[in-house]
Amino acid sequence: MQRVEASHQLPLSRRLRPLAYALVAVVGLILALTWVALQTQVTLAGFLNGESLWSKAQKQAVIDLDEYATHGRPADLAGFRRNYGVLMADRWARDAIASGDFVHAEVYDAFARGGVIPEAIPGMVFIFQYFSGMPYVREAVTEWRSVDGSLGDLADTADRLDRAYAAGAPPASMIDAERAHIAALNTYMEPRAKAFSLDIANGASWIGRVLFFTVFGVAALASLLWLRMAGRIVATIRGTEERYSLLFDSAADAIFMVDEESGRILDANRRAASWLGCSRAELTGIQLSSLFVEGSDHAGNGVLRNADGTTRPVETQSSLVAWGSRQVCQAIVRDISDRVAMEQERKIAAEALASIAEGVIIADADRRVTTANAAHAKLTGISLQALRRTRFDATRTLPDGRPLPASLWEDIASGDNWLGEVESQRADGSTYPELLSISTIRDGEGRPQHYVAVVSDITARKADRQRLQHMATHDPLTGLVTRAEFERRCAEAITRAAHERGAIAVLFVDLDAFKVVNDSYSHATGDALLMRVAERIRAQLTPEDIAGRIGGDEFTVLLADLRSREEALVVAEAMLAALARPFDLGDYELFVSASIGIAGYPLDGNDAVTLIANADAAMYVAKTEERNALRFYTPKMHADARRRLKLASELRQALTRHEFHVVYQPSVEMKSGRIVAVEALIRWRHPERGNVGPDEFIPLAESLGLIRQIDQWVLETACEQLRLWDAARLPPLRLAVNVSAGSFGHPDFLAGVSQAVLTSGIAPKRLLVELTESAILRLGEDTERAMLALHKLGVGVAIDDFGTGYSSLAYLKLPAVAYLKIDRSFITGLPTNSNDVAITEAMVAIARSLELHTIAEGIETEAQHDFLLRAGCQEGQGFLYSRPLPPDEIERLLAPNSRTGGATRLSLVPPGRA
Template sequence: MPLAYALVAVVGLVLALTWGALQIQVTLAGFLNGESLWSKAQKQAVIDLDTYASHGRPDDLASFRRNYAVVMADREARDAIASGRFSHAAVEDAFARGGVIPEAIPGMVFIFEYFDGMPFVREAVTEWRSVDGSIAELRQIADRLEGTYARDTPSREQVDAERARIGALSAYIEPRAKAFSLYIANGASWLGRVLFVMVLGVAALASLLWLRMATRILAGIRGTEERYRLLFDSAADAIFMVDNASGRILDANRRAATWIGCSRHELAGIQLSSLFAEGSAHTGVGTLRGADGSLRPVETQSSLVAWGSRQVSQAIVRDISDRVVMERERKIAAEALASIAEGVIIADADRRVTTTNDAHAKLTGIAPHELRRTRLDATRTLPDGRPLPASLWEAVAAGNNWQGEVESRRADGTTYPELMSISAIRDADGRPQHYVAVVTDITARKADRQRLQHLATHDPLTGLATRAEFERLCAEAITRAAHTRGAAAVLFVDLDAFKVINDSYSHAIGDALLIRVAERIRGQLSPNDVAGRIGGDEFTVLLGELRSREEALLVAEALLAALARPFSLDDYELYVSASIGIAGYPLDGNDPVTLIANADAAMYVAKTEERNALRFYTPKMHADARRRLKLASELRQALTRNEFQLLYQPSVEMRTGRIVAVEALVRWRHPERGSVPPDEFIPIAESLGLIRQIDQWVMETACAQMVLWDQMRLPPLRMAVNVSAGTFAHPDFLPGISQALVQAGVPANRLLVELTESAILRLGEDTERAMQSLHKLGVGVAIDDFGTGYSSLAYLKLPAVAYLKIDRSFIAGLPSNGNDVAITEAMLAIARSLELHTIAEGIETEAQHEFLLRAGCQEAQGYLYSRPLPPDEIERLLAPRASQSGKRLSLVPPRRA
């Protein structure tokens, strides 16, 4: 306690000296701060007075007086203190007006009052007083200038004289102000050194006195400590003296240091609890951790003892390694059994249950005590319901392990599949003493296996059989039909125009439609029939146990009717149809691959000839399919071999009968087959992706033909070019048109692009952008076959649309068919209201011509005027009286048939 009190006194003395030094430093900081403000104020006052002398602005005079007031406030405080009779409040107020920080003001008053003769302070005050007269003269000059400017503007000579005097005063004040600043800074530095030496000296003296006192006190207690240490270190157990409040080790004996693996002084100050890996550090069993990471099981007993005035816990730690090893060995068997995730059953030599673990109880819901003394196989059978055979137990008794699937019964009577493994524990004579069975619930595993098998054999979208599974089931149906001398049939179902729906709405709507189609197909089948999906919108149906393939006709017709009904999907009502091909065993094939291929060929014929129809397979269909394949192969080389040609069908003005335009129509001149019609090779070109190259060739050839006719001085005609849906939707479509026009040098307004409604529909949201681009090019657009597809009047408002072509299917019934008359007149009325140019195609009779002329149609095409002709025939048609002398050609109407 004396040492503690002495230490407190030393610390208090040092803190008091430090506080005093801080207060002096604050005063010096106030000196420096005040000096800085005084110097700045007097400099700014000179500047403001000089500026006022030059210009006479009141603002400059006001600024001078503010800065002069700061200078005078510091001077007023200084002179008041020097007089010896002053008011502390007045002086502090003057320093505050001078900008001195408030904390430093009392110290400054103290120094000016009692230590104005201190080194550097004396010199600084002398320099300060030396400029008092000059600063006072600055005010006199200000007052004089103020009076002069108040009466009149002073002369230049007066201003120069005053400014010269101000400059002289500034020159006198400035070096003294700098000397004042230097003395103040040096004084602060000197005083800081003095303070540091004083604090250091006092602290050193106080520390020496405290150390001398400590030496005498510690010598007295050393003898007592040595006696205590002898007893402390001789103990067989580890002993820790622990501060009861903080839990930190105060001392430890040699045994404790040896167990921990460090010296005793390294243990001091450590939390006793940090030495224990587990368990309590005070009472009970725990594990003591060594410095090398080794663990020692120990038992701790603690008691409180008085160590001087401190409450200390004496912890005696005893090594119990041997006892722990024995207890651990007794627990291993029980803990191992309880910790196994699989169910474990232990039975005696009579196969009666003695023990089960918790995992088995969770699996079966049967508590261990309920199974005790029951037979191991009482709640288990083979998967087919038979009891476990005797041969199983004989094999296990012979030394083999048995593993297999069994059916296990739960407490509630339900059963589940279980994987069971049985082995035997033998006595010294090799006889089975216990049976150990390990069981695992394989319900999820079997369900996963079945789900994977289903995914491997069924379409993930529709749930129908995949191609491989369908072919497997078809092979089984063929085998059954062969044994019963019956028949089987395969229906190949393909949706009509599914791609248009998929592209027009979204792929999500398309997928939803396929799911609904699959549901309707399943709804028309019997339980023994099979439906499959082998492509995007291609489905197959297997009908077994038939007497002949013709029995499949009823199912096929039911499927057509079911798929023709509208589908309601979200906010849409969609209409689709299907084309179905039928092939049967044994007439049309003896294996699944052949039947599917032949049904596919029959479906293709149904789609090509009619759609929404069905066809039975005939051998001729395969010949047609082979012909199409060969044609596709030859079509790839047709462009490079220059086998295409253009024919031009005139378009006449109905009122005058003059030819005003021609439509370019592509033909394929096959070297062996002759002329191949477009409806035969165009679909193949679209499926092969060649249609874009063909359309580009047509565009360039047609533009080049216009140039040739212009060079022959034929009247300028409008050239109409058909563009397919694939070309119109391609990114290179617009650049291709622009390139063809530029290369040929043909005005854009003479080119007309004919698009079907399906082509516009395929482009979707980009339609308006494409039409805008065509409009900017100056190329007109004609809607071909209007009214025959997915009609939308919104297309007619697109920017580039200038022509409306009325399809021949509406013209054929004119003027006798009332429906065709109404539709045609409605189209003409729409075109007039939208200011669209109308063109009727397929006119073959004078009656049709007269009706359309009266109805207001502007142009017409058809065999009544002319068939599609080669370029030279068009030239003769336009100038039938052209002579070899080079007379100018004239535009004339064609002769009607």
């Protein structure tokens, strides 16, 4: 135990010492003020004494001079001279002080000659020098100075009398005159002398009061300050005691004050009482050792009994202090339950570290292993004894075999954790891929003290990653590489060919009419066909060649290590032949063909993207010109592709620039030749290219997703034109509007039709929606729903290009279908081509049996007209009757005699058709 000597009186005396000093200062100040007051009173006494002597001297001088004038006795003149000397001595001292330039000894001597008591002289000099303007002193000095002239006259009178008596007996008249003069001077001086005396007395009284209140005030203020200081010191002592008591009672540890000799408790804090479940008074007088569990040490680590019978582990620290003559032991008992729990947790953590599935290594600041768990030994086959004191990075390298770089340790030292893949070595020398995570434990200054490495075998995970990487770079359906992977490998092949001065070729393969397979069968059938196509493409390639699927039915092939791109011709022709053979898909045997475009490095491009784009352009030409063919890329193809791209860009702006307009082609009744309907046809008047045909921009609009906006614009424009014709009182017409599959299948199509009819105010039955068979096929299951909706709306549907599709005739039974339009390809050969005749008659017969209205397209001759009339076709369209016309031409055609009120029948060409 540590012995500490302490005294409680010494600190208290030190704290009270300033209070004693302050008391001494107050008493000293009061004594000093009292002394000043006494000195002032002495000075005032001197003033009064001097005033009394001065007044007496003045009065006696007047009496002596009057006696001398009456009797001429020398004794009387001597008495006057003596009293006058007293007055002149005081006067000289007064004036010397007022001048400010005087000798103190001479002034003191002058006042002494005037009869002033010596103790009062310094005070009088001080007052005359510094406080001559003080109340009453100022008035007294003024009264004093007012008789200076009269005193001088007295001296002159004495001199005259002295000369007169020296010359003999002066005449009685002179004596009388001089006495009268002396009496007059006395009459002037006597009241001023009295006023002087009164002012001196009043001044003494005033100064006495001032001194009293000054001394009283200063004494009171000094006493107040002392009391305030005493209060602060007492408050400080009380605050110290309260803080000590507060610290004693609020301490987190139990504190016992124990008598050293008896071992009994003298005092204890609240914490001790709360732990033991009793009051502090109950603890006083009992043995401290009785509070601990028997056998435990109350002077070190022990076990303390709680109030509820439980125990708590504690640590006791004791020290001796001297309280006067008594030796007291201060025992501080600290609860170490948390520490014991932390030790237990540390033990559990160590066991958990030993049982964790991942390998864990703990190394010192030099990366030398201090401990490792059992999982690491099982993973690597290296025991802890063999591993200890070795650098744990000595058996690990980067995946490429390089040692772990110094920059890695610099990053870890700067505060970052590191996670990465390494190659780790087992005890038998074999290696395995390992995921290594390194973190640091730092000391108080932030420097790495230990490294903690967590390792796990990622052999299986890496294999899974490779499978995922293969899935990310290969098409899941066909197993061919994706577009991104194809471009990467193509770029590598270009780099290799550039280094070896060789060539490569890219083939762009697109199936012809693959969409028909999807529409006619199912997507599952289409997927099966794509897989078989991929197999046949791979069969034509060498292991060094790459095949990829970049979307839909589009494939790419990379042929590397060529001398020129023309060497790709053999592979492309073999591929065309292989793809032309029938595909046996179980329930179906399908025939497809392909179009192939070829572009090569270095002739057709220096990068993968350019080669693929140029091969695509060549494929587009092959598909457009012939199908089941191949083409090598030429710069002209790219120019055509750029032209299509530019046209696409201009098409996006055509609607906003109002470059579209609508023309109308009449449809006539075959029997009468009367115009009964018009078909709205869109035209594009390009500001630079002139008129662009629908066959060129309509497919482009469909591919760009603009066809729905164009169809809606045509529908609204045509309905508005029909309203204008009705307002012009033209014969009522039926309006036919072509609708693409994309528009017909859009959710907002029916709402658009309804809005156009409602806005224009035309009857719904006068509107006819024309759909091609392929458009109906693309809708699939939604076809019937859309048809029923149109039927409820009152709008009819016409099947356009009837006979050119690939589906069954089931859709003809839908309620909205009211018209069949026979395609112009069957009309051209009439009436001479027997096949066209048979097909046309069959179509008319089907329509008649289903009660559908038939319309023939592309009628250009009278023979075609006559045949269709005999076959029972109700309506016809074609150049025989009229070409598509603008709205004003249609108006003139329907009302040629409108100004004269003539008939509204159309006169046909030739005239026989009038």
